[in-house]
Amino acid sequence: MGLEQLLPAIAGMTWQHLVMIGVGVLLIYLAIARKYEPTLLLPMGFGAILVNIPLSSALTQIDPATGEAVEGVLNIFFQAGIATEIFPLLIFIAIGAMIDFSPLFRNPSLLLFGAAAQFGIFLTMLFASLLGYDLREAASIGIIGAADGPTSIVVASRFAPNLLGPISVAAYSYMALVPIIQPPVIRLLTSRRERLIRMSNPSNKKISKKALIVFPIAVTIVAGIIAPSSLSLIGFLMFGNLVRECGVLNKLSLSAQNELASLVTLLLGITIASTMTAERFIRVDTLIIITLGLFAFVFDTFGGVIFAKFMNLFRREGNKLNPMIGACGISAFPMSARVIHQMGQKEDPFNYLLMPAISANVGGQIGSVVAGGIILTLVPFFA
């Protein structure tokens, strides 16, 4: 009996498998040593190892004796959780339960940055279509710029399931790299004088509980009337938020924020890894998608900052916005707000930008989901 029969996995191993196992180890390293989105990157990294060992029973295999397909657990998870969109939508309930909309009520005009900072999504979609991707694929690549993992997964699983692996890896990796990506772009677009602008801080304004309860219901109804296809995204987010704010489901709210978020994230990460097989992942496409993802994040930041500068044209001296706030219109919460606050403090230790930055960042959380919903509504009309 030869080695091939004794250890068929070794016989089936190719350099592509080894590279993918290396990618898995790298993701695990980034999660543990660098703490880059560990809740997602660690299961994805481990999953990448799991699915790249030839004949892995974690994936569906053909039994050579009977010729029948033996279902792998990760394929079952994928069909049940990702193809049906159940996992990302459950994550939305958890995220909704984590979001506090009161900073938006204190600074409602900053909600608009949640729109401006989605610019990178559409610019990247244009660029991807120029590179030859069809509309559905281009939209799925562009949505990396939502800086929102579950939204990227929902859009990609519906429009381009073949690209789900690299899109998810790019989305979560760049979310973790916001402190590295945003500052140089912001410095390039703003003068020191602009970065020193102080903003009034209405952080003491109290918000009515009733308003916070009515808000998620009203948003769901408005979004549903305008774009029904967006309801699965926005509706689940707002449902989670209603559970948080209603005041009578505190136990459920805490469960959604902790146990539900943890369990589904764990399953989501390892299930996405089932698409990270060597045959699907080691392609020029993957490199292009990862590059385009970076492009999307850079132009999100660009869109937010430039929009803040545009708004300043119409504001009185003394009431100007610090244009760095615009960069917080992305969904990476609270990382982006923290980055901007720290940048402000670096320029002037007495400049406290945290509250307006958080307001814009909460706007970004709504904006990214709205962007996902709009893409889900628009693309099928044209593609």
Place this chain on the structure above:
Amino acid sequence: MTPNFETALLIAAIGMTGIFLFMAIFYLLILLLDRLMPFREERTEEEIVEETGTEEEDL
């Protein structure tokens, strides 16, 4: 320019306008809710009873 790019351009234009429209509506919604439901200090039952008692005494 390929037809694919032209369609993507159209989607991008409608998409960005749509997001701003949505956010503008949510902005107005927040202003409306803030006006219709301003924050009021919640009073405890004891305070309410005390106040009612004082009113009765006044009568």
